Amino acid sequence: MIILGLDPGYGTMGYGVIEKDARGNCTAVDYGVVKTPSGENFAVRLCILEEGVNAIFDKFHPEEAAMEELFFSKNITTGIAVAHARGVMLLACNKRCGRIFEYTPNQIKQALTGYGGADKGQMQRCVASHLRLPAVPRPDDAADALGVALCHAFTSRFANLFSVR
Numbered sequence: 001m002i003i004l005g006l007d008p009g010y011g012t013m014g015y016g017v018i019e020k021d022a023r024g025n026c027t028a029v030d031y032g033v034v035k036t037p038s039g040e041n042f043a044v045r046l047c048i049l050e051e052g053v054n055a056i057f058d059k060f061h062p063e064e065a066a067m068e069e070l071f072f073s074k075n076i077t078t079g080i081a082v083a084h085a086r087g088v089m090l091l092a093c094n095k096r097c098g099r100i101f102e103y104t105p106n107q108i109k110q111a112l113t114g115y116g117g118a119d120k121g122q123m124q125r126c127v128a129s130h131l132r133l134p135a136v137p138r139p140d141d142a143a144d145a146l147g148v149a150l151c152h153a154f155t156s157r158f159a160n161l162f163s164v165r
Contacts, residue, residue, distance in 0.1 A: 002029065003156075004062035004093070005149025006053070007141045008070065010085035011036055013049055014141025017060045018131070020153045028131045029060060031142040042081070046088045053092035065093040066101045066152035068108065068144070103151050111151040123147055 007014030016031040034052030036045035056062070067090065070083055093100045106116040112126045124136040124143045130150055137143040 001064065001153075002060055002062040003149045003152055004056060004060070004065040005145040005147065005152065006065065006067045006089055006093075007144040007148060008068060008082055008086040008089060009141060010042070010045055010049070010081045011038060012139070012141050013052060013085065013089065014139070014143070014145035015052075015056055016137075016142060016146030016149045017056065017062060018146065018149045018153060020156075024153070026131060026150060026153050028133060028137075028146060031137050031146050033139055033141050042084075046084060049085055050088050050092050053089055054096065057092075057096040062097060064099040064101065064152065064156070065097060066103060066148045067093070068148050069102045069104045101152050101156075103148060103155075107155075108147050108151040111154045112147055 001020045003018050003020060005016040005018070013034045015034065017029040018026045019029050020026050034049060036048045067086065070079065070086055090100060103111075109118040109123060110116040112118070112130065113122055118126075120140070124140070127143050127146045127150060128136045131146065137146055
């Protein structure tokens with residue numbers, strides 16, 4: 001099964017594509033980011049994100065997509081912009097595969113490290129270890145997206161609890 005993990009953002013959207021075999025082993029297929037120009041109109045930036053998601057689907061044909069739920073604690077303005085970006089990503093994923101799942105940051109940390117309070121460094125090292133990569137994936141947004149995909153791979157037997165309805 002090919003799984004797409006997305007780390008939402010309107011300036012930088014991280015993506016990670018993994019393959020999960022019949023025995024549950026996961027391999028990194030590709031990862032990276034889609035960047036939008038900071039000086040560009042916000043609507044155009046959202047269109048760039050949609051095009052990025054569609055390009056990933058065209059290239060890798062994921063069967064399921066997983067996304068980190070929105071979490072912000074201080075800057076509500078940034079949170080609103082990220083929410084718009086997330087909406088575009090959800091729409092694009094739903095149109096392309098219809099099997100979308102969402103996980104909170106703590107759920108992702110718990111699934112990868114066994115501890116819901118793991119820090120960013122621990123998470124990135126676990127992503128590299130689980131995928132048998134020689135180094136921590138860069139940039140951070142791509143590593144985070146791979147973490148989301150791995151979380152889904154590890155917990156997909158409970159998929160009905162996390163699907164977007």
